[in-house]
Amino acid sequence: MNDEELINSEDKYLAPVYQKFQIILDKGSGCYVWDSSGKKYLDLMGGYGVSLLGHSNKTIVQAITNQANKLTSCHGSFYNAERANAVLNINKITPKNLDNIYLCNSGAEAVEAALKLCKKHSKNKIISMSGSYHGKTIGSLSLTWNPKYKKSFQPLLDDVDFIPFGDADSLSKIDDNTAAVFLEVIQGENGVKFASVEYFNKLQEQCDKHNVLLVVDEIQTGLGRTGKMWAHEHYDLKPDILCIGKGLAGGMPVGAMISRSDMTNFSLGEHTTTFGGNPLTSSAINASIEYILQENIIDNAEKTGQIFLNGLEELKSKYDSIRDVRGLGLMIAIESKFPIKDILFDGLNNGLIMLYSGRTILRFLPSLTLNESQVASSLQILDKLFQNSQKKVK
Ligand SMILES: Cc1ncc(COP(=O)(O)O)c(C=O)c1O
Structure with a gap:
């Protein structure tokens, strides 16, 4: 089945209840997922907070595999x-x-x-x-x-x-x-x-x-x-x-x-x-x-979440369009003064998957294994996205 046939099959037979991105996710590892063309994304959506331990976490995969055989x-x-x-x-x-x-x-x-x-x-x-x-x-x-x-x-x-x-x-x-x-x-x-x-x-x-x-x-x-x-x-x-x-x-x-x-x-x-x-x-x-x-991932969520939030505070002081940033651990949101739809799609183009809450809020529920360098990459991309959206407003 090629990509077009795959998308058509889902669209034709599945109840149309999900807002779909035209992206076919093929595999995942830790905080990353890859689409069918091989493009890599840093996943801050984490399947709506499900991939708490990272995608295809080896420990979990092993446990499921052993049990499936039994x-x-x-x-x-x-x-x-x-x-x-x-x-x-x-x-x-x-x-x-x-x-x-x-x-x-x-x-x-x-x-x-x-x-x-x-x-x-x-x-x-x-x-x-x-x-x-x-x-x-x-x-x-x-x-x-x-x-x-x-x-x-x-x-x-x-x-x-x-x-x-x-x-x-x-x-x-x-x-x-x-x-x-x-x-x-x-x-x-x-x-x-x-x-x-x-x-x-x-x-x-x-x-x-x-x-x-x-x-x-x-x-x-x-x-x-x-x-x-x-x-x-x-x-x-x-x-x-x-x-x-x-x-x-x-x-x-x-x-x-x-x-x-x-x-x-x-x-x-x-x-x-x-x-x-x-x-x-x-x-x-x-x-x-x-x-x-x-694996101490709860401590990591606290520490990495705070680093992420500090970085977002800096972005807020840089971009007038950001109304608020808030969060606790790795449950984080950016509230914009404007609709965030374009930023969400621009994020996908730039290899960043985010979640939205309503029209103006971006939400992050990444894996609790997120590390400092992945936070730095996320902030770098977000900086670019808000810069791009500012250019559009002008
Ligand atoms: C706080 C809360 N309660 C309940 C649910 C429903 O869970 P599910 O989608 O697994 O039925 C969700 C899902 O996002 C949730 O965030």
């Missing part, structure tokens, strides 16, 4: 050593009081499971935040803010109320009639948005006071992305339920919902999925968690 599928009705190790490994890195693990295949499924558990726990209202993104299945979509994703699918769940993220006054809406609050500690899809320590203190206080479950969605922020294992550690939050996914299995499809051991749990048959906890993904979870812990 046993790929094992339904939850049987026991399996890789799955048992996966839950021990997840348990090792998650908060001490969270001991119930539900394994699934995507972030939205983890959120869906959390939502069902909250509904089982209490019939009261659920609170979510403006700007939040929790997925696109009916349940998770009900918790997702952006009306453009929801408009064709109304009515969604009607027991979800939204309050403005970061607005301490609105936290009084968390009361005795609230079952749970769903929270992204740093809002990713919304353009890497932060809230203050005081805000989170009050949020935790309100949840404690009214016996409300705090569900923290760390699908994008978790596993070292922000320079700590969990973003909620920066703010001393105490989740009752944690949702994780993305890079948990080194690039294999995965999700996990981890809940407090002393709260409501699912009972037999109430919530299951065929592939959840399969040995192949479990082997990748084990290799990934061991890699994260052994």
Whole structure:
């Protein structure tokens, strides 16, 4: 199949739900990917934060290969050593009081499971935040803010109320009639948005006071992305339920919902999925968690992220078109005063893959193995891109 036939096949048969770049990615290694013509790109998108440990990380590849040769599928009705190790490994890195693990295949499924558990726990209202993104299945979509994703699918769940993220006054809406609050500690899809320590203190206080479950969605922020294992550690939050996914299995499809051991749990048959906890993904979870812990990549995310951010601050002082740069660890955004579409495409021409959030925000979710020289290359290219875009404006 030549490149044109390949593109035509995807365009003809796949649901047209993704904004496509006319680029065929062929292989990857670490922070780089190559297209079908052999062109190399520095990947700051990281498959929307999935390639946490780098593309085709050798440790993960080896673990998956070994497991594929042994046993790929094992339904939850049987026991399996890789799955048992996966839950021990997840348990090792998650908060001490969270001991119930539900394994699934995507972030939205983890959120869906959390939502069902909250509904089982209490019939009261659920609170979510403006700007939040929790997925696109009916349940998770009900918790997702952006009306453009929801408009064709109304009515969604009607027991979800939204309050403005970061607005301490609105936290009084968390009361005795609230079952749970769903929270992204740093809002990713919304353009890497932060809230203050005081805000989170009050949020935790309100949840404690009214016996409300705090569900923290760390699908994008978790596993070292922000320079700590969990973003909620920066703010001393105490989740009752944690949702994780993305890079948990080194690039294999995965999700996990981890809940407090002393709260409501699912009972037999109430919530299951065929592939959840399969040995192949479990082997990748084990290799990934061991890699994260052994290779110091969380410290690297903190250190390299800060160097990147410092460099972006310099760019901001150079280019008037940059409104803001912000980030924590290797979750970083540049907010422009103008649409960034041309910069995004110019980036691709210059071998840099970036992510966008809305019309004016560039977002970076690279591998946590990103090194200083790759940061320097990224900054050099970004400098050129903003220079080019300035020329265009003139
Ligand atoms: C914070 C957050 N929650 C949930 C999801 C949904 O995860 P998935 O796309 O794996 O279903 C995402 C995906 O980007 C996310 O960033």
